[in-house]
Each structure stands twice: as C-alpha cells, then as structure tokens.
Amino acid sequence: MATRPDERMTEPVMDATDLWLEEVYTDRKIGTIRKLTPVRGDGARDPAREVQWVGETQVMSQIGTLPITFALEAKTLAEAALQFGPEAKKAIERTVRELQDLRRQAASSIVIPQGGMPPMGPGGLPGGGKIQMP
Numbered sequence: 001m002a003t004r005p006d007e008r009m010t011e012p013v014m015d016a017t018d019l020w021l022e023e024v025y026t027d028r029k030i031g032t033i034r035k036l037t038p039v040r041g042d043g044a045r046d047p048a049r050e051v052q053w054v055g056e057t058q059v060m061s062q063i064g065t066l067p068i069t070f071a072l073e074a075k076t077l078a079e080a081a082l083q084f085g086p087e088a089k090k091a092i093e094r095t096v097r098e099l100q101d102l103r104r105q106a107a108s109s110i111v112i113p114q115g116g117m118p119p120m121g122p123g124g125l126p127g128g129g130k131i132q133m134p
Contacts (some may be wrong), residue, residue: 016041020052025077029058033072033080033086053080057088059095068092 021037034056038049053072058065070091074080 025081031055031084033077033084035077035080051075055084055087057089057092058073059092061099068095072079 019039019041021039021043023035023037024032025035026032032055034051034054038046038051038053040046053074055070055072057068059068060066068088068091070087072080072083072087074083
C-alpha cells in the first residue's frame with residue numbers, strides 16, 4: 001500500500017552539538033579558503049574542537065564546471081594559502097583518476113547484443129517475438 005509523501009520524508013534536523021562558524025576568503029581568481037570554527041549551541045567558540053580549513057576550486061570538464069574540495073592542514077590563513085596550490089593539484093589529479101575509473105567501469109558494463117543469427121535447434125527458426133524460451 002502506498003504511503004503519503006509526507007510520511008516517507010524525514011524532517012531535517014540540525015545537530016546542535018556539531019555547529020561551525022564559516023568564514024570565506026578568496027583571491028577572486030583561483031578559489032576560496034573556508035575557515036570553519038567550531039561553536040557551541042549558544043554561538044560561543046568550542047575549545048574542545050579544532051578549527052578546520054577547507055580549500056575549494058573549480059575545473060572545467062566536458063559536462064561543465066566541476067567543484068573540487070580538499071582539506072588544508074593549517075593553523076593560520078597564511079598557512080592555508082600556501083598549501084592551497086599543492087593541495088588543489090593533488091585533489092584535481094585524484095578527481096581525474098576517479099573519473100577515469102568511473103568511465104572504464106561504465107564502458108565495461110555496456111551489454112553488446114550478440115551478432116549474427118543464433119544457432120537453430122530443433123524446430124527451425126525461432127518465432128518473431130522478442131521473448132524467447134531457452
């Protein structure tokens with residue numbers, strides 16, 4: 001029996017114990033660096049968790065713009081900016097390898113119909129329908 005759409009959907013709930021203040025820095029050319037500062041439910045800094053730095057850039061592909069996101073192991077914005085180039089290059093190379101693997105997997109899963117006429121068994125040619133009995 002079908003259920004109503006509102007019964008199947010779960011309500012999105014934000015985790016108040018895992019909140020982050022986000023600051024975005026950009027050079028307006030290559031990409032952005034996001035500083036994620038952990039905060040408690042009241043908005044105060046959570047000293048029990050470390051600040052995280054995330055780099056983001058985009059590359060053009062045959063299907064359009066592809067976003068690339070990668071972690072930066074830094075303590076300051078200056079350190080994050082220095083790491084941005086090398087880490088972006090690694091992330092792009094990793095993404096290209098993953099896309100090539102996906103392309104190979106997709107190509108190997110293509111079913112190619114059998115060519116020519118099937119061997120005739122007893123009874124002559126098979127019927128003209130699409131369903132064939134073994």
